[in-house]
Amino acid sequence: MSILVGNDTRLLVQGITGREGSFHTTQMVEYGTNVVAGVTPGKKGERVAGVPVFDTVEDAVAETGANTSIIYVPARFAPDAIYEAVDSGIGLVICITEGVPVNDMVPVYAYVKAHGARLIGPNCPGLITPGEAKVGIMPGFIHEPGKVGLVSRSGTLTYEVVDALTKAGLGQSSAVGIGGDPVIGTSFVDVLRLFQDDPDTEAIVMIGEIGGSDEEDAAAFIKEHVTKPVASFIAGQTAPPGKRMGHAGAIISGGSGTAADKVKALEAAGVRVAQSPSDVPRLLKEAIAAA
């Protein structure tokens, strides 16, 4: 496996009987992901895409040895679902749910960290290790196993870039969508560190956007710790200040969080930053050639 998910993943789906949960469970099973259990309180004994449903995560883990969980429950239940997963011993929790209030996520983030678990999201498309495990809502078929690690705050924009990489003959080790909210469990730096340490990853693509300073932090980390070639794209060059661009976290506030600042920081760290998503494969090949 590459990073975080792969053939060793034993996936649990929280909210499996809901519309989103059941649809994507089917998709993930079809992709070949080892989905071992689902949870919806009160729905014990049912099956979704052949996957057994339990009342509690505790039961599901005890019965199936699930080690990773993906969450599709509505926003107001998402923090509880994350606590339940972490308290039941799940080490990796992926929260797809969009719209979780930031004040709820602040204690969740600290709790997950203090308990030695890892949260990806919320408000993210999930992650995939092509050919092994798709744990999320991305279209599996555009991915190809390979050596490029991809990390992104976005959904469809990521698919756009993945598609371009695949068409350019650049398969992916893993592709991770970290989510578009102001408070997310796993940052660019966290994923960059994993890719840098992953022997299956030879080059890295990072897709950022306006808002916050995670890209700047990533640039500092790349400068200091990343020896693998990195290409990037930052969305939102034309976004006006003070306006939220769809993602709760995509906002330029008080003059900080602009795309220009992020591009500048990344370029200063030696990252090749593309002007358009379709240009990423070319820049990455350049970077690989120059490495």
Add this chain to the structure above:
Amino acid sequence: MSILVGNDTRLLVQGITGREGSFHTTQMVEYGTNVVAGVTPGKKGERVAGVPVFDTVEDAVAETGANTSIIYVPARFAPDAIYEAVDSGIGLVICITEGVPVNDMVPVYAYVKAHGARLIGPNCPGLITPGEAKVGIMPGFIHEPGKVGLVSRSGTLTYEVVDALTKAGLGQSSAVGIGGDPVIGTSFVDVLRLFQDDPDTEAIVMIGEIGGSDEEDAAAFIKEHVTKPVASFIAGQTAPPGKRMGHAGAIISGGSGTAADKVKALEAAGVRVAQSPSDVPRLLKEAIAAA
């Protein structure tokens, strides 16, 4: 030094300008404790028994390198004082204050533990390493440097036993009052572990009382891990059920927490349990001789 405090202690007094704080600061300084700083918000620049006063713990630590704090503030300010000490990097916090609501102490206990610090108390007399450092409200003169480690939930009862030990020629390595509340930072087991590992301690005295099951836990720990001779006294043989005996934690509830149960558990663990405090030195000598 023996355990927890000694010549390396650089003591900070929180609430130093109050009646209790200033009185005991003077006592501790006279005993020879290295009291380096005090804190009372708004009293920066004053001195108590020659000890400089600061507005915040942060400032006091920065200026004086204090590594241990003792708290004499009123009950409603005690949790805040503990958080301030821990967040300012103090590794050992002794809270003398009595009457802190239990619901306040539950998160404090977890916080201190999560931050790798140690809390002793609240509602405790503090601790002393005779001849080195007195960090508490006990009368120093009854103590004598020696090889007996003492741990107790009580105040004056501890002095009674210490006095008897000293008069019997049994000096003390350290004597620790862990406090009489239902939720205290450091348990019997914690201190027993320290004494067991302390090369300066050759025998141990444990003074318990009714309420809770810390003595039973201690008995289990002694059976498993303590190789040094242990003598004990448990107060409250005649205490009626359902009544709080002075200490908030000294209550027999639902038939559990009786002195008889505790004595039984300790004796089963090979501990010699005295019928009266004055009998402790004799039993301890027996235990030492038998070891």
Add this chain to the structure above:
Amino acid sequence: MDVHEYQAAEILGRYGVPVNPGRVAESPEEARAAAAEFGGTVAVKAQVHTGGRGKAGGIKLAHTPDEARDAAGAILGMDISGHTVNKVLVVKGAKIAHEFYLGVVLDRPNRQVLVMASAEGGVDIEEVARERPEKIVRRLGDPALGFQPYQAREIAFALGLPAGKVNGFAAIAQQLYDAYIEEDATLVEVNPLILTDEGDWIALDSKMSFDDNALDRHPETEAMRDLAEENLTELDARQSGISFVKLDGDIGCIVNGAGLAMATMDAVKLHGGEPANFLDVGGGASASQVAKAFSLVTADPHVRAILINIFGGITRGDVVAEGIRDALGEVQVSVPIVVRLSGTNAEEGKRILADAGLTAVDTMEAAAAEVVAAAHGKAA
């Protein structure tokens, strides 16, 4: 501090707990009126701060208002484990399909708040805990974040509740936890929590106790204090900073420090006596404090001798001796007094006492032996 069932129900009702509608009655006629108002079968329940009301005949069913009046007549004035019944609670009868236990307490070993529940409700939970511990489901609240909805659901599923009843139970568990935290309780208990034949949840009997150290931030709880249920001497002592507990013996004890006070009681017992009280005078021992202690102890006519046991620490023995001497000038004590004084400035203290006509002994054991002998009218 304890409150009555009806008061606990009133508090829990504010948190959304579905408590049984009830009315407090202090006379048979009031009980009759309440029963008439509710209609149908009612339960008439003694309101006292003690358990075992059912076994003692303190809870009766009544099918008519007149029966309710008679039941109240029988219960009011009743003595249950030393508590006189001054009030009854009249509640609507409920058709019980199943009884559960649900409680929130401090888990001392874990230093966390514990929610415990059992499908064996309506019985003594301590007995269940002792004999069939596997019948009790437990979950600890996070010290900082509290009790999570999923934990309440885990309990519900572990009790074997059907899917349709899980959320209702979970909500009540959360409400009890919230009440425990926000009201600074030391115990919140609903036993039984029932499912009716109609499938509704009702908290049929509620119990709450509160942290004395937090009462100053809950004046509305303090206002619920029922002085008829309190030992007024203990309350009086508390207001003077003295911890006092009334016992059944005849030897009064005045001690500095709670642990030493317990040890002193034990010593009295060991020497064949029976302590009349637990008394910790607290940190200082001024004349007024000691005088107060004397008056608390001598208020009990059974006291035949008094043992004063002081270990001088930061509070010096001579100061305590002066306090005793001066207190004896303020309060008339007509039973023998044995003083034990040790620790800081004990010798000087003994001289002061001697001048006041009191002899102090050196050890607790000697003092205990002497006070027992004095109580029994003979020299030690």
Add this chain to the structure above:
Amino acid sequence: MDVHEYQAAEILGRYGVPVNPGRVAESPEEARAAAAEFGGTVAVKAQVHTGGRGKAGGIKLAHTPDEARDAAGAILGMDISGHTVNKVLVVKGAKIAHEFYLGVVLDRPNRQVLVMASAEGGVDIEEVARERPEKIVRRLGDPALGFQPYQAREIAFALGLPAGKVNGFAAIAQQLYDAYIEEDATLVEVNPLILTDEGDWIALDSKMSFDDNALDRHPETEAMRDLAEENLTELDARQSGISFVKLDGDIGCIVNGAGLAMATMDAVKLHGGEPANFLDVGGGASASQVAKAFSLVTADPHVRAILINIFGGITRGDVVAEGIRDALGEVQVSVPIVVRLSGTNAEEGKRILADAGLTAVDTMEAAAAEVVAAAHGKAA
């Protein structure tokens, strides 16, 4: 969501913050009456959801009721950064001895809530942060336990407050933090927080913004929404699950996904065009959703061409194409449309579009070039 100064003050007042007494006026005469009621000097302040009111002349002092009336007359109707002033707030004048800044915001890098303060209040805090960062004191609240009293005192001492003013300041800091958490704010700011000549604290100007994702649990905040301040098209879009932001260009954008929508805008700009909007249709793309998107985009008369950029993922390209085709049956679109369709079932989708008379291109860049050309009236 933003609220007006007077609304923020109302909320903070409930938390105990000493806000300045004020009255909202929607006419000069009301302003006069308010000034008369307060007596003495008042400030008349434009209530608009934007900064820079002072520089724009939106805040005036008035020494008499008549002056207040005239000030209100001058301010009401004024345009401040595109916001029309419909209300003024009339507040009592205060004698300012010192101005502070005190605010609570999310610290994104730390994922914690940050309290920040400065003794340089009354000015643009972002400027202070940029140019004299050492003048800003910061403390992070614990994620679970919140902001502790000692942290508030640390800030107060670090600002150099005299001992007698520390507790007052600390209480206000705590109140702002509590309001931030309990009201699910994204910003709570008092600037300036003043000490008066008399030594009293007054929050002279309050500002609050709220987390849109939490508004459903704060109906009383939602009720403060001022529709006159909102872009009604954006609100309308939001209700349909579409993220929409109005921009100044002439090329309408309809995209699935927020990141891709931003990238699409960037591509338009890169090819010499100016995007007229940001628009994310969200996960699905049903006919009604696409129709809604068309109507949102074409509501802007400046739009001269529309770029639809869809990357088919879980939502299939053919389904989106059907949505576009059907939407064009529902909504009249009179400007050129360029569609880019890629990903899942793109080929089938293109066939559907071709049948509807639309040609889809393969890449975002080609689409951007084409739409810019179309807008400027020439072929790409």
